[in-house]
Amino acid sequence: MxxxxxxxxxxxxxxxxxxxxxxxxxxxxxxxxxxxxxxxxxxxxxxxxxxxxxxxxxxxxxxxxxxxxxxxxxxxxxxxxxxxxxxxxxxxxxxxxxxxxxxxxxxxxxxxxxxxxxxxxxxxxxxxxxxxxxxxxxxxxxxxxxxxxxxxSTGFMGAENAGIELGSTVAVLGIGAVGLCGIAGAKLRGAGRIFAVGTRPVSVEVAKKYGATDIISYRDGDTAEQILDATDGEGVDAVIISGGGPDILIDACKMAKAGSKISNNNYFGKGEGEKDTLPLCRVGWGFGMADKDIITGLxxxxxxxxxxxxxxxxxxxxxxxxxxxxxxxxxxxxxxxxxxxxxxxxxxxxxxxxx
Ligand code: NDP
Ligand code: ZN
Structure with a gap:
């Protein structure tokens, strides 16, 4: 065959x-x-x-x-x-x-x-x-x-792993098909405000239909700063990562509140093997002590x-x-x-x- x-x-x-x-x-x-x-x-x-x-x-x-x-x-x-x-x-x-x-x-x-x-x-x-x-x-x-x-299945897992409660503020980083399903899942789980981060106009339209309340372009400046500004410096209760490269983890740490969950869907692609590392934001992650959980899932x-x-x-x-x-x-x-x-x-x- x-x-x-x-x-x-x-x-x-x-x-x-x-x-x-x-x-x-x-x-x-x-x-x-x-x-x-x-x-x-x-x-x-x-x-x-x-x-x-x-x-x-x-x-x-x-x-x-x-x-x-x-x-x-x-x-x-x-x-x-x-x-x-x-x-x-x-x-x-x-x-x-x-x-x-x-x-x-x-x-x-x-x-x-x-x-x-x-x-x-x-x-x-x-x-x-x-x-x-x-x-x-x-x-x-x-x-x-x-x-x-x-x-x-993957996008909705992103929302499930993010521990979204009624009225939670959620940021979905990346609005390809996976992130868009993350938005739909976040809405179904009762999120209040939903930030969608991406630029493709076709994705932006669907993001709004699935429940995004705010659209952020990562090309218009630091994503975390844009979301912190929009939330009076508070940040978000949950982050769903569905796009971007390794540095997206830094953005996520910076915009996540204490007590938040960072739910990763990304398949981090490039690399040479076991010695590869991914970056975390030391300060944004509260020097390792900020009660910000990073959850991964297949x-x-x-x-x-x-x-x-x-x-x-x-x-x-x-x-x-x-x-x-x-x-x-x-x-x-x-x-x-x-x-x-x-x-x-x-x-x-x-x-x-x-x-
Ligand atoms: P796409 O490439 O279609 O979408 C990626 C999105 O990320 C786009 O909206 C893109 O924006 C956005 N993006 C790019 N750079 C940044 C950045 N710096 N900050 C924020 N957003 C950014 O991917 P898919 O939706 O198809 O898949 C997403 C990820 O999920 C992939 O890594 C894929 O391999 C992985 N995956 C994981 C699975 C799992 O089991 N965990 C299963 C299936 C997929 P723009 O609008 O500008 O293009
Ligand atoms: Zn796949």
Whole structure:
């Protein structure tokens, strides 16, 4: 079968691979709608997780079940399914401790396009199908559904980890698809004032629709100072980081109040390995003593998460189709869509490929 792959750091291309094999609790899915992710860009062109050879890319897919293993109960060939970007081993130790995304080591729930062939193939493998697939609800568009798999799950996690209370003031740093979902999540969790930081006009429009009350451009001066000015020097109760480079951590520390939470969604891309460091703001972080928590998270996956996020769409709480600015048709358009994600033109939030 054909797939679009990372050949090595900095290089992508089409490759031929064997169709994946289905274990007794697994499924093989044929994708019908795909989306590239900024994380694919970090992985390929920044070598963020190290070298990978001939690994099929992609982890955002909706599809049709092609084959199931003998022990799979709830899915059969022909079912239309949402496939989470993160497919944990639900019988593992990390799940019992409450961290399914981290099964089998740090970020181990993230298999597709990390250490296993991703979804940009004619077929792909799903481990533990009953736990890691969700039925596509009747009437839901594929474009909406594919936004659940990673963008909504990650963005909403950002809001969940930020400990937002009714009336909290929240800053969302970065308003690509992930940050925009962070805004929607912050609003649903009851935030009062929501600062959205970014410049792409197309994102700014959606940020307002999802609930942002103030728009800040990081190009108009120091972001933290702009937000401190706007809050009479007080700062914010919660920061959700969804964009920018390592220095964004300094901004976040500076604008966060004592007792706040800094919830990081970013995949910090470039680096050489274990000796890399990320900056914190010594003074802004109260010399390490300011009661400002930094919380990290990998996108939650699995069936229940997909079903719950789908309910947010079904019952009118969230319209993820606003994130989809570019639509392609045909398997061979995957490459173009991924390159668009790399280039980030000003009119782009998220491309999808319908197959
Ligand atoms: P985008 O590149 O589409 O968006 C990034 C946003 O950050 C843009 O709004 C951009 O502004 C803004 N930005 C850039 N520089 C700054 C700055 N200095 N200060 C404030 N904002 C800035 O990214 P995505 O939304 O697709 O993804 C966001 C991050 O989430 C990525 O690192 C991605 O890899 C990561 N990710 C993490 C996951 C997880 O499981 N934790 C899962 C999925 C993604 P502008 O409007 O000017 O372009
Ligand atoms: Zn992703």
């Amino acid at each position: 054909k797939g679009f792959a990372m050949l090595k750091i900095g290089e992508t291309g089409w490759i031929e691979k064997d169709r994946p094999k289905c274990g007794p609790r697994d499924a093989i899915v044929r994708p019908t709608c795909l989306a590239p992710c900024t994380s694919d860009v970090h992985t390929v062109w920044e070598g963020a997780i190290g070298d990978r050879h001939n690994m099929i890319l992609g982890h955002e897919a909706v599809g049709i079940v092609d084959e199931v293993g003998t022990e799979v109960k709830d899915f059969k060939p022909g079912d239309r399914v949402i496939v989470p970007a993160i497919t944990p081993d639900w019988d593992s130790e990390a799940v019992q401790r409450g961290f399914p995304s981290q099964t089998g080591g740090a970020c181990g729930g993230w298999k597709y396009s990390n250490f296993k062939d991703g979804v940009f193939g004619e077929f792909f493998h799903v481990n533990l199908a009953d736990n890691n697939l969700a039925h596509l609800p009747e009437g839901m568009s594929q474009e909406a559904a594919v936004m659940i798999t990673d963008m909504m 996108c939650p996956g699995g069936r229940v998460r997909m079903e719950r996020l789908a309910d947010l769409i079904t019952y009118g709480r969230m319209d993820p189709e606003l994130l989809v600015t570019h639509k392609f048709k045909g398997f061979d358009k995957i490459e173009e869509a991924l390159l668009l994600m790399k280039e980030k033109p000003r009119d782009l939030i998220k491309p999808v490929v319908l197959l």
